[in-house]
Amino acid sequence: MGLRAGNSRKKKSPEREVKRTPLGAVRRSQLITTYGVGSLVAFEDQSFVVSGLDSWKVPDQLDLFEFRLEQWLGVDGFHLPPASDPPAGDGVRIRRFPEMYACPGCTHGPSPDKSKCGPCCEENIRPFRHFNSPRGKSECAACGGDLTPSRFVVACENGHLDDFPYWAWVHNRTASTESSTSGGHQLSLRTTGRTASLSSIIISCTCGKPPVSMEGAFGRWAMKEIGVSCTGARPWLGRDAREQGCGLFPRALQRGSSAAWFPVVRSALSIPPFSQELHKQVRKHYKILSGENDETIMRLVGKTELKDRYEPADVVRAVRDYEAYAAGERPDPSTITGFEASDVLRVEEYKQLIRPSRTEDFESERPVPDPQAPVLAGIAETMLIKRLREVRALQTFTRVEAPMEGDQKDRYADLSVGEVKWLPAVEVVGEGVFLHLDQDRLKAWESAEPPAEQVQRAQQIREHHDAVLERRAGNRVPIPKSKVTARFVMIHTLAHALINEWSLDAGYPASSLRERLYVSDDMAGILVYTATSDSAGSLGGLVGQGEPRYFKKTLESALERISWCSADPLCMEAEANGADSLNMAACHACMLIPETSCETNNSFLDRAMLIGTPDGRTKGFFRNEH
Structure with missing residues (x-):
């Protein structure tokens, strides 16, 4: 690309x-x-x-279609x-971006030998265009040195992004009576080299203000203290695309910080009936066919390439399938939730994953039973997903803080100046293993009276999550409530344990595997599938792990592996772990996986939910199987 x-x-x-x-x-x-x-x-x-x-x-014609995802996001289709x-x-x-650049060759300040002093010696940090760099290059016209983009930017929780306000940082942190303001305002940046901290980065101005270090610039309220509010800048849409009325105070970030951009990616599996070839071809003409009676549809089909491939009656049936789905109750497409495990898309997929099915883009079957390797208690069944297609679309993005359930719509940035009826997306064709848990055993485990220790542990995570949601809501109402349950934490932790185990035994790196959770009062399932379609993608190795003789061994080994962590006893006995204290017995040494493989940014994990605690107070779901 x-x-x-x-x-x-x-x-x-x-x-x-x-x-x-x-x-x-x-x-x-x-x-x-x-x-x-x-x-x-x-x-x-x-x-x-x-x-x-x-x-x-x-191109004018869309590249990708996934009707269920289109309905959810309110778009006509997707472009690669x-x-x-x-x-x-x-x-x-x-x-x-950023527009502010520095010339390292001029950080020494004015040269004692005036003949060697270039025009930029007193102003080595300024907008890139002021360096008069030759076209296609990034070098200082005065001294010929390579230019360096500013290391720092500012961003706000509403997705806006701007250059770091160096001028305000120097002048607003120093009282106006401390020095004169003569001599203009030419900024320079230098590094003392004494330490690697921000205190070694010094910003100066020729107006006579005392130099100021960058120490404290990353503080949560640092910009508020110097009177800098968000300008609503959206440089990805152009210099003039500022959004008025933001009202937030931005945060300083490293230019390469992961907090500078958090994608909000929505995805859906292609499942029957829309994964059938007939439906895929009809989708291309759905706009002109929908809403018409049967006779009109048959007449219109005669003007398309469909007439040579399908019976008109079959095309009518496919159109009616699309219309029935579109007329059904769909969730608000503007709602973005950190808990996708129970949404409408997942419910539809769950119903397909628990039964054998075969279409061009989706093939699932039950493994051959093996009396010598019965499925462990707690696992109702495994399914071999020999082929699946997933469409992943970039809906929007956030900055500073990762997206989370209950976020207001103004937190999400625009992808274009005007409205577009498509989103960028890619498709992944791979394979996977789906397992769903024994509902009777699960309900007995999570509803013990009096409330079992595992329920109380989930309650602690939920309280921490509620605190995060309340902090991020600010003055907005209503404040969303956490949906974390013992069931969700246990199933999510099990998915991580399986991914880590298969990364060792099945030859797949953990980053090439991905979890997809199905959790609600009526669902308890996990799909682990290949997340990439490259050389580590669909080679059949993952599907083979779903066979009873292999899966039993995998699950036993995974439970045994997580029964001990190199950070124990601190890890197991911790009352809080991870970012925002959203984990309990889970750390990098035992449960975390690459963030691209996890749906919740490595949050809501607790291995005690699977194997219990050494003192026996917490009963793991597989307490008798490890």
């Missing part, structure tokens, strides 16, 4: 656009999960932000990120 520089000041002709030289490349899937719209990407000594969807060169070269595509536009 080629990334090409854009220009927000002057519109280029189509011919000029095509001839642009790519500045770098990333994989298509990374433009959904890592380098999507609004994210920062660095190439050599330059930094850029990925431009909005309205700058992408995509553009390819890097014509005619298949012309890459994705990027804009220079």
Whole structure:
């Protein structure tokens, strides 16, 4: 995937656009999960932000369809990120950000030898365009040194992004009576080299204000203390695309910080009936066929390529399937929840995963029973998912704090200036193993009277989660309540244990596997599937792990492995672990997996839910099987 520089000041002709030289490349899937719209990407000594969807060169006809996901997100379909070269595509536009650059060769200040002193010696940090860098390069015109983008930016919880306010940092942290303000305002940045801390980074101004270090700049209220509020800047949409009335105080971040961009990715599996070839072909013409009577649909089909492939009556039936689904009760597409495990999409998938099925994009079957390797108590059944297709779409993104259930809509950034009826997406074709738990055993485990220790442990996590939701809600009402239950924590922890085990035994790196949770009062299932379709994707090795003789061994080994952690007894006895104290007995040494493989950012985990505690107070769901 080629990334090409854009220009927000002057519109280029189509011919000029095509001839642009790519500045770098990333994989298509990374433009959904890592380098999507609004994210920062660095190439050599330059930094850029990925431009909005309205700058992408995509064909008029949509590339991907997944009807269930389209209905959820309220779009007409999806586009694959553009390819890097014509005619298949012309890459994705990027804009220079941050605009503040420094010239390291001029950090020494004015040279004693005035003949060697360039014009930038007293102003080595300023907007990139003021360095008069030659076209296509990033170097100082005065001294020829390579320019360096600012290490610091500011962002707010509503997704806005701007340059760090160096001028305000120097002047507002120093009383106006401490020095004169003569000599103009030319900023310079230097590093003392005494330590690696922010206190060694010194910002000076030629007006005479005392130099100020960057120490304290990352404080939660540092920008408020110097009177800097959010400007509503959206550099990925252009310099003039500011959003008015934000009202928040931004936070200083490292340019490469993960907190600078959190994608909100929604996904759905292609399941019957929409995964059948007939339905996929009808979907391409659904707009003109929907809402018509049977006779009109049959007449319209005669004008499409469908007439040579399918019976008109079958096409009518497929159209009616789409209409019935669209007319059903759908959740609010603007609602983004951190708990997708019980939403409508998951309920529909769960009903398909628990029974054998076969279509072009979805194939599941029961393994052959093995009397020598019965499934462990607590597991109702495993299913072999020999083929599945998942569509992942970038819906929006956040900054500073990761998205969480109950977030208000104004927290989510726009992907374009105007409304677009499509979203960028990729499809993954892979395989997996699905298991659903014994509901009777599960209900007995979670509803013991008096409340069992495992329920109380889940209650502690829920209280910590409620505190986070309340803090993030601020003055907004109503404040959402946590949905964490002992069932959810146990099933989520089991998924992590299986992924870690299969990464050792099945030859898959943990980052190539992914969990998909199905948890509600009526659901208790886990799908572990290949998250990539490259060389570590669909090779059959994961499906084989679902066979009874292998799965029994895997589960026993996983439970045995997590029964001890190198951080014990601290890990097992901890009353809180992880970010925002949303874990209990779970740490990097025992339960955490790559964040791309986990649906909840490695939160809501507790291995005591599976294997119990050494003192016997907490009964693990598999307490008799380890």
